[in-house]
Amino acid sequence: FIDLYIKLDKSKYLLEDDQIYVLLATIADVMPLRGINKILAVNVIMNFDINKNFIFKNLFKILNIKKKLEINDLAFKIAPLLNSAGRLENANMIVEMLTTKSKTNITKIISKINNLNNQRKLIEKRILDKFDFNNFYNQKGVITIYSPNIHEGVIGIIASRIKEYYNKPCIVFTNSGNLLKGSARSTFDFNIGEYINKALNKEIIIKGGGHNLAAGITILKKNLDKFKEFINTYYEKNENLNKNIYFSKLSLNSINKNFFNQISLLGPYGNRNMDPVFLIEDIKIIKTQIIKDRFISCFIKKDKKIIKAMSFNHLKSKISYSILNSNSNFDIIIKIKDNRWNDKSSIELEIIDLIKNTNKT
16 A cells, blocks of 8 residues: 555645545454554544545445444444445445446445345344354364355355354355355464465365464365364364453443543554453343344343443354343453444443353342
8 A cells, every 4th residue: 555655646645535445454354453553543533534535425324324433333334335245246346436436336336235235134144043053052162064055155254253152263164066165263362274274285175275363265075074173173282272361350330431431542442452351240131122133232230330231142142042031140241332323422331241140149
């Protein structure tokens, strides 16, 4: 990007105008938000004027985002929207959207990819709803799924969802002609790309490559069990597993806007600069409600303190079952979020995990 800038006529081109796209690529490819990447993120988030960018103005409009740009908007709304073109149809339309000078073409493409993204969400939901999540709890090692009829374009999304639900690496395979195509997503403590390259060197797989968090695989169906045994051998030997999970114990009463502002100074958060995670003990979950048949809204209560919370775990997961059906007290792992809508802001908790508090009688 810097080399391109040097070659351009600086009198007609401002580097600042396109920094948003550098940040978008950084976030979408899950690059570390440290060093120069963090400086870029802070600068863009602080100074980006959406009214001067026709593409982002229309992306926000179609996604119904009514607040100032945040990192999570790039990660969980805009990047998936753009990626849906390549997943279900043709990624070249994104190239056209980013390079054309025609505002008419831009709006048409954004409308098209929005439809594709909605289609992708439906496909993803149908696939996840068919899975028996208890099987994933019982799988030792890397979670490996072979489902012959999954669309190749969404296997990476499915692997990512399962990885997030269980905090374990996941590889999803589907049929691709006479071969199997696989997409892998991993945690920070297991370099999936490294071990897939080892499998390629040993000719266990036909093609494969990626980095520590994501990779792709092409394999003969007859070698699937051999590959699973190979990858799990490394997983079981990995001495770093679950050693990079840190959280601080926190009182529910201490959570307020001032506390959130203090921890926000360490942001923006992303890869290698993760959101702080906290343990809150002996709480009650009340007023549960399923939202859009996907998420759970509830309130966390201890003594007289009550804070709104959300769970994005799959409704078939044990976490969701406990939230919806248990009257017990829990110890919960949470992140603290700022819920913004129409220029209004409120503190909200995101439930990551929970365990029944056995000390409560």
